[in-house]
Amino acid sequence: MSNQLELYDITIIGGGPAGLYTAFYSGMRELKTKIIEAQDQLGGRMLLYPEKIVWDVGGVPPIRAEKLLKQIIEQGMTFEPTLVMGEQIVGLDRQEDGTFILTAASGQLHHTRAVIMACGYGIRKLAKLEIEGADRYEVTNLYYTVQNLETFRGKRVLISGGGDSAVDWANELEKVAASVTVVHRRDSFGGLERNVTMMKESSVDVRTPYALHALHSLDGKMIGQVSIKHIETEEEIRLDVDAVIVNHGMRSDFGPIREWGFDMGEWKANVSPKMETNIAGVFGAGDFVGHDSKVGLIAGTFTDAIVALNSAKVYLDPEANPYAYVSSHNDRFKEKNKLLEVNG
Structure with a gap:
């Protein structure tokens, strides 16, 4: 069955800020990327407070959440990841070759070499x-x-x-x-x-x-x-x-995710400093994870995403550089920079 499915390097479960920034960083590292979001909109929790003024993102002046989210989505789409909306993943199965098959509630299957969990607190509903x-x-x-x-x-x-x-x-x-x-x-x-x-x-x-x-x-x-x-x-x-x-507050439901074998508390999955879960090849970022240096801010979510993606890159290619080049030296931005200069 897996031979009939398109294989991705990275599949991100969750389309909030953590998942979107992970997708951006995955593109920087030239990985074939897919985002799967259970809702019909990207944005995660930020969709709940569009009028809120966000002050604590580095380098960004006070900004309404809806505008910040629009920018996060635009950034996440920089390298054109595949988007799958309105699909809840209910199954995670490792194949003999080490890849994973993700099964959606609809029965749809997704084939990937590594998984990054960025699904926050699962399916959330307002109390x-x-x-x-x-x-x-x-x-x-x-x-x-x-x-x-x-x-x-x-x-x-x-x-x-x-x-x-x-x-x-x-x-x-x-x-x-x-x-x-x-x-x-x-x-x-x-x-x-x-x-x-x-x-x-x-x-x-x-x-x-x-x-x-x-x-x-x-x-x-x-x-x-x-x-x-x-x-x-x-x-x-x-x-x-x-x-x-x-x-x-919110009522959260991780659903079948709790049955996948993660080392989880009530709200979060425990991860290593490299954002590794206890399942090899599966990493975490954002509200889904807990670790000793956890920062419960959007800024902290971005850091989680970077670390998770870098760890996934090394998992897929042990010889890879553990860090991406900064954008000013990353070849993936050369053509994009030229376009900005022409249009700017």
């Missing part, structure tokens, strides 16, 4: 608000992500949650909303310390330790008020709102 009847407001003014800040201009907004996205949304919405209230079960917040401080020093009304307890509609269609309850005293307070945003 829904666990209040009876909440789902009926999802078509009006109950939100699980912020796609457009203008949707909330001049409105009284309540955010339930304390993760980095909740903090970032509060800081962004404070500029356009009539008011912003953040309700969180704990006194401590996730996210960068500077962003948390910015939120607390702004006009954002921070209520801790409170939890969103009930939704109240004035017309049967939209939420007009909410009840929040103090975690310790159980005191209840009613607040008038025009919009409710819920950021209670």
Whole structure:
């Protein structure tokens, strides 16, 4: 069967920032590359917060996530990797010659010499608000992500949650909303310390330790008020709102990946400093992996991708240079540089 399939050097499972940068670097190292993404869009978690301002990518000034993602995708496509969208990989099988057959849920097969796992936390779904009847407001003014800040201009907004996205949304919405209230079960917040401080020093009304307890509609269609309850005293307070945003994290499902034999914890696969999993020929990058020097930022994801790809290159060719030449000395960029000079 494998003889009938096109053989790739590298197959990347996941089309978020880690997978896309891995594909770019794979092209730099002249490897035949394929990306397989389970969703219908490239971008991974970044698709959830397009309006978020990203400050912490080296050499890039503050930029909206949607614009940064567009640039990451464009960079990832530099060397024209093969793209397979909307296909979840459910099987990994090593062949007698050491190559791998990847099996998709659709039955489609993919043949590759090495695999790089860049699938984040697996198939992710937003954690829904666990209040009876909440789902009926999802078509009006109950939100699980912020796609457009203008949707909330001049409105009284309540955010339930304390993760980095909740903090970032509060800081962004404070500029356009009539008011912003953040309700969180704990006194401590996730996210960068500077962003948390910015939120607390702004006009954002921070209520801790409170939890969103009930939704109240004035017309049967939209939420007009909410009840929040103090975690310790159980005191209840009613607040008038025009919009409710819920950021209670994600529900993740690795599915059959857990059955492939990886050394995995609850959320991440353990890898060596070279991004090697415990399965020879399979490497990892991004949110999928955990290691002693892990940096949970997009910038750290790029480093994971570089190390994983370089390790895969040496796995495929033990005589290969363990590192790629810098772009200014890499022959793969000569023609592209000429095009930029002509068009620039």
